[in-house]
Amino acid sequence: MPGVDALIARCRTEIAPGAVHVPDWLSADLQRQLVRACRAWARPPLGMEHIRLPGGGLMSVRTVCLGRRWRPYRYTDEPVEPLPQWLAELGRAAVAQTLGGPYDPDVALVNFYDDAATMGMHQDRDERAAAPVVSLSLGDACVFRFGNTATRARPWSDVRLESGDLFVFGGPSRLAFHGVRRILPGTGPHGLIRGRLNITLRQSGPALPGRLPSAPRRTLPHPPAPA
Ligand SMILES: O=C(O)CCC(=O)C(=O)O
Ligand SMILES: [Fe+2]
Numbered sequence: 001m002p003g004v005d006a007l008i009a010r011c012r013t014e015i016a017p018g019a020v021h022v023p024d025w026l027s028a029d030l031q032r033q034l035v036r037a038c039r040a041w042a043r044p045p046l047g048m049e050h051i052r053l054p055g056g057g058l059m060s061v062r063t064v065c066l067g068r069r070w071r072p073y074r075y076t077d078e079p080v081e082p083l084p085q086w087l088a089e090l091g092r093a094a095v096a097q098t099l100g101g102p103y104d105p106d107v108a109l110v111n112f113y114d115d116a117a118t119m120g121m122h123q124d125r126d127e128r129a130a131a132p133v134v135s136l137s138l139g140d141a142c143v144f145r146f147g148n149t150a151t152r153a154r155p156w157s158d159v160r161l162e163s164g165d166l167f168v169f170g171g172p173s174r175l176a177f178h179g180v181r182r183i184l185p186g187t188g189p190h191g192l193i194r195g196r197l198n199i200t201l202r203q204s205g206p207a208l209p210g211r212l213p214s215a216p217r218r219t220l221p222h223p224p225a226p227a
Contacts, residue, residue, distance in 0.1 A: 015146050015157050018132075018171030020098040025166035026136065026220070028189065033223045035138055035193050037087075038110055041066065046081060048112055060117040067107040068204050073126050075107065075204045083108050083201075089221035091201035094134045098168040103131055105201040113142065113183050113196040121145065121152040121179040124202065131203035132170025137161040138197040139188040147177040161198075163188050 010023035026034065041064045042048045048062035053072050067083030068075045088105050095103040107127075111119075124133050144167065147156035158181065161167060169176060183196050 010162075013159075015159060016148075016169075016173045016176065018099060018173035019146060019169040019176065020167070021159055021161075022098065022166040022168075023162065024164045025094070026138075026164040028164070030220060030222060031138055031164050031189065031192060034136065034199070035197065037084075037223050038064075038112075038138070038197050038199070041081060041110055042112070048110070059119070061111040061113050061119060063112075064110045065107065066110065067105075070107065070109055070126065075126060084223070086221045086223050087199075087201070090136075091134045093220055094136075094166050094168055094201075095132055095170075098166070099132055099170050103134075103203065104207055105131070105134070105203050107202045107204045109200050109202070111198045111200075113140070113180065113198070115140075115183055115185040115195065117180075117196075118182060119180040121147060121177045123149075123175050123177055124200070125175055126204075127202050128205045129203040129207070130170075130174060132168050132174065134201040135161075135167040135169075136199045136201075137165045137167070138163050138199075139193040140196040141184045141187040142196055142198075143181040143184070145179050145181050146173075149173070149175045149177070152177050160184075163192060 013021045015021055046064060048064045050058040051063050051071065052058055065080045069078045069080045083106060087108055091105045092103045095101060141160055141162040144159045144161045145156050146159060
């Protein structure tokens with residue numbers, strides 16, 4: 001029997017100006033392919049790791065960077081796996097279908113949350129471009145807190161992000177504080193993954209030379225089939 005939550009329609013919502021939640025944006029098939037891709041990115045030698053914060057503590061999520069390596073609080077030039085074109089295309093489709101406009105992401109941060117992992121309220125402010133952040137959620141649901149640009153404190157909205165959901169924040173919400181309050185264990189699609197994966201796409205710098213954003217497309221790009 002579905003829980004009561006399953007009976008409440010989940011609608012596309014503008015959480016704040018420039019911040020859009022689109023439930024069930026990714027098909028079940030695409031979610032499976034994304035999880036498979038995340039598993040491949042998580043493999044050594046680069047793999048997923050708990051990133052150390054300047055204060056000495058470790059983040060509770062495990063992270064792998066694609067495109068450029070992120071460390072608090074900057075992008076470094078150390079080598080990482082490339083950001084695949086199909087994932088950048090997916091990001092372009094996400095922006096085209098929400099806030100509109102061109103998008104040329106060059107970074108993805110893939111975060112894995114176990115049942116106990118959280119992410120404190122923070123701003124994504126290490127990018128030098130004003131382009132939106134595109135967030136894709138897979139696996140267990142979470143309580144995502146989306147606040148304001150001025151402080152970590154209220155007002156905020158708590159949004160339940162489920163597997164397949166898209167959340168885009170840009171424009172006046174680009175520097176809003178946000179975080180993950182908690183994971184809701186066992187709420188993901190059966191057999192997809194234990195825990196939660198979140199992929200955020202970002203544009204780390206000004207528009208990249210020689211890379212023109214392509215036109216929006218009607219079908220979502222898929223990762224290539226595994227060999
Ligand atoms: O896991 C999420 O939904 C948000 C992750 C996030 O805020 C980040 O990676 O900067
Ligand atoms: Fe963030």
